Amino acid sequence: MPPNKKNTSTRDRLLKxxxxxxxxxxxxxxxxxxxxxxxxxxxxxxxxxxxxKRALYRHMFRERWMSRAQRILTCFEExxxxxxxxxxxxxxxxxxxxxxxxxxxxEERLYHFQxxxxxxxxxxxxxxxxxxxxxxxxxxxxxxxxxxxxxxxxDEEQAILNIISIIxxxxxxxxxxxxxxxxxxxxxDEPFKDRLVRHIVQFSLSGMPLKEExx
Amino acid sequence: MPPNKKNTSTRDRLLKxxxxxxxxxxxxxxxxxxxxxxxxxxxxxxxxxxxxKRALYRHMFRERWMSRAQRILTCFEExxxxxxxxxxxxxxxxxxxxxxxxxxxxEERLYHFQxxxxxxxxxxxxxxxxxxxxxxxxxxxxxxxxxxxxxxxxDEEQAILNIISIIxxxxxxxxxxxxxxxxxxxxxDEPFKDRLVRHIVQFSLSGMPLKEExx
DNA sequence: GTCTATAGCAGGATAGAC
DNA sequence: GTCTATCCTGCTATAGAC
Numbered sequence: 001m002p003p004n005k006k007n008t009s010t011r012d013r014l015l016k017x018x019x020x021x022x023x024x025x026x027x028x029x030x031x032x033x034x035x036x037x038x039x040x041x042x043x044x045x046x047x048x049x050x051x052x053k054r055a056l057y058r059h060m061f062r063e064r065w066m067s068r069a070q071r072i073l074t075c076f077e078e079x080x081x082x083x084x085x086x087x088x089x090x091x092x093x094x095x096x097x098x099x100x101x102x103x104x105x106x107e108e109r110l111y112h113f114q115x116x117x118x119x120x121x122x123x124x125x126x127x128x129x130x131x132x133x134x135x136x137x138x139x140x141x142x143x144x145x146x147x148x149x150x151x152x153x154x155d156e157e158q159a160i161l162n163i164i165s166i167i168x169x170x171x172x173x174x175x176x177x178x179x180x181x182x183x184x185x186x187x188x189d190e191p192f193k194d195r196l197v198r199h200i201v202q203f204s205l206s207g208m209p210l211k212e213e214x215x
Numbered sequence: 216m217p218p219n220k221k222n223t224s225t226r227d228r229l230l231k232x233x234x235x236x237x238x239x240x241x242x243x244x245x246x247x248x249x250x251x252x253x254x255x256x257x258x259x260x261x262x263x264x265x266x267x268k269r270a271l272y273r274h275m276f277r278e279r280w281m282s283r284a285q286r287i288l289t290c291f292e293e294x295x296x297x298x299x300x301x302x303x304x305x306x307x308x309x310x311x312x313x314x315x316x317x318x319x320x321x322e323e324r325l326y327h328f329q330x331x332x333x334x335x336x337x338x339x340x341x342x343x344x345x346x347x348x349x350x351x352x353x354x355x356x357x358x359x360x361x362x363x364x365x366x367x368x369x370d371e372e373q374a375i376l377n378i379i380s381i382i383x384x385x386x387x388x389x390x391x392x393x394x395x396x397x398x399x400x401x402x403x404d405e406p407f408k409d410r411l412v413r414h415i416v417q418f419s420l421s422g423m424p425l426k427e428e429x430x
Numbered sequence: 431g432t433c434t435a436t437a438g439c440a441g442g443a444t445a446g447a448c
Numbered sequence: 449g450t451c452t453a454t455c456c457t458g459c460t461a462t463a464g465a466c
Contacts, residue, residue, distance in 0.1 A: 010449075033441080041450080048449070120332075160399055161418075168383055176335060195372065203376075206423075262462075
């Protein structure tokens with residue numbers, strides 16, 4: 001019995017392997033045969049445990065992707081709790097660190113963003129679930145955190161565009177790691193991540209129409 | 216004979232339909248049957264004109280995607296030529312308009328960004344071609360245009376991060392149209408695109424460490 | 431250049447033994 | 449829960465008529 005089969009149920013191995021393969025190749029490019037082989041179990045296991053391939057995908061998103069997103073959100077809250085909560089830069093830095101450095105391994109982070117990006121390009125039923133239970137609450141929380149710092153002269157739409165812009169930077173530097181690494185000429189090591197977080201904080205802080213100097 | 220078959224060669228119809236379907240669904244999720252049916256031609260046409268499915272994809276990228284990217288770049292240059300070239304905001308505004316408003320129809324733009332994003336998540340051999348012939352030159356041009364405005368105290372890496380950040384905003388607001396529209400509550404109509412361009416210019420202009428006030 | 435017909439294979443799913 | 453064996457559908461690609 002292969003080493004990675006120890007102490008894990010077939011069901012859990014299937015979810016783990018499915019996440020990796022779906023993230024890297026996309027739903028249609030992965031066969032059930034490929035998943036079950038990599039998970040060291042029988043072809044029929046997917047149908048036994050989840051019913052069919054589509055349901056495996058949904059369960060994977062529910063049980064793995066969303067709990068991961070939750071971990072990032074928790075990390076954001078914890079980062080913020082350890083800082084001055086009344087400072088706008090604290091909020092942005094906590095956000096950037098939760099995503100760029102955060103609680104995930106580099107591999108997990110890669111899969112996480114690949115899956116999310118695939119859903120953004122072509123939403124499936126999993127996207128509605130994620131949008132309602134993860135993205136919307138997260139966006140709402142972030143809005144409440146940042147709104148107080150924005151100048152009273154900005155309207156609703158401008159406020160939203162500013163918040164989306166910060167998210168855009170964080171997301172982009174995560175999901176475009178490969179091309180960014182090609183341009184800068186080296187990988188995302190820890191020192192670079194620190195400099196990247198600093199850049200994002202500085203760039204978005206200056207970009208926002210703030211009420212007054214509350215850095 | 217269907218109306219859209221008039222005055223177009225089978226080859227051109229195949230490329231056009233292939234682009235749409237590959238963009239929306241991804242390479243593996245589209246069958247040659249689906250393409251040839253939509254292009255109102257025979258199943259064997261793909262193999263006759265391009266050899267196989269993969270070669271059709273490559274030709275599509277070469278002949279349609281890259282010429283489209285060229286049109287955006289040309290639009291950027293034209294926008295800039297009509298403005299004050301010595302102003303940093305002119306450069307950013309020309310860039311944002313070329314992408315957000317630009318020479319493409321909304322449909323074309325959607326396919327364009329879906330295809331690019333798919334290549335970003337999982338690069339194929341088409342990506343190397345695009346990176347070398349389109350993205351790298353574009354990034355270089357943009358770098359040369361913007362570098363003069365950046366403060367002398369910023370190093371190479373900081374300059375690159377700033378330029379990538381501007382691109383990130385432009386790209387993100389394009390490829391994430393669906394979720395952005397959901398959040399703001401309406402579609403990307405022309406007035407909104409104008410406000411969006413203004414936001415991007417303002418946000419990135421303030422975010423950059425400029426030499427002096429050259430707005 | 432366009433068509434039909436078909437080879438050859440891989441896919442998802444299930445029945446039923448253990 | 450896990451396995452083997454198998455069904456059937458749909459895929460790419462090609463041969464060869466027109």
